[in-house]
Amino acid sequence: MDEIGFAAVANALSRAEWIKGVEKQYKIPSGLIVPAISDQAIRLLILGYLSVEMNKIEVEREKLRNKPGRPKKPKGHDLDTLRALALFDFAHNLTAGIENREKDVDLPAKIKVRRMIELAQIANVKGDGLFPKTTSASSLEQSVSKGKKKLGIDEHWLAPELGKNLFEFLSKDESPDEA
Structure with a gap:
């Protein structure tokens, strides 16, 4: 039937x-x-x-249904956050190299943001990417500060919310403070 x-x-x-x-x-x-x-x-x-x-x-x-306009990027994938994340990793790698130890994101890296930006620009041979030499230092500094705030990174490059798997948040749709 x-x-x-x-x-x-x-x-x-x-x-x-x-x-x-x-x-x-x-x-x-x-x-x-x-x-x-x-x-x-x-x-x-x-x-x-x-x-x-x-x-x-x-x-x-x-x-x-597809919404009109440009597709939205997932939260936490903006330029400010990516810059802060890159400097976070760079600061801890640099500190570990200077102190001749293994990289440990639970130990502070006492390097100022402006100095980290200068070092990132020196390391960036092409001059483009996250830290272009054509962008003013104050603009880059503001961008990194916004990203650090979103990720919960303090002035000594410590971020308890990111933990050991700091790049894991890129696979998620939210940054740690918005979860």
Whole structure:
């Protein structure tokens, strides 16, 4: 019995079997249709139920539609955050090299932001990328400060929220303070 229609009552089925079939086909909760109501009431119940289900599908479809305009970048993937993250890693690598030890992000790196930017620009041979030589130092400093604030990095390049897996947040849609 592929399709359960209202003509099924005319067949050899009892009304109770027909109601169970209607509930199964249209996924209407069991017991909602009682045998005492008329065929017209059952038709209206099915139409109402299907209307509600179609509305739910339409709402979900609207959520999936492409929004006009430029696609949004995930939170935490902006230039400020990437600059701060690059300097965070650079500061800890540099400190570990100077102190002749393994890199440990739980130990402070006492290097000022401006000095880190200068060192990053020196290390950047091409002159483009995150720290272009054409951008003013004060603009870069402001950008890094905003990124440090978003990531929860303090003045000694410590970030308890980032922990040992500091690049892990790039795979997420949020930075640690927005989670």
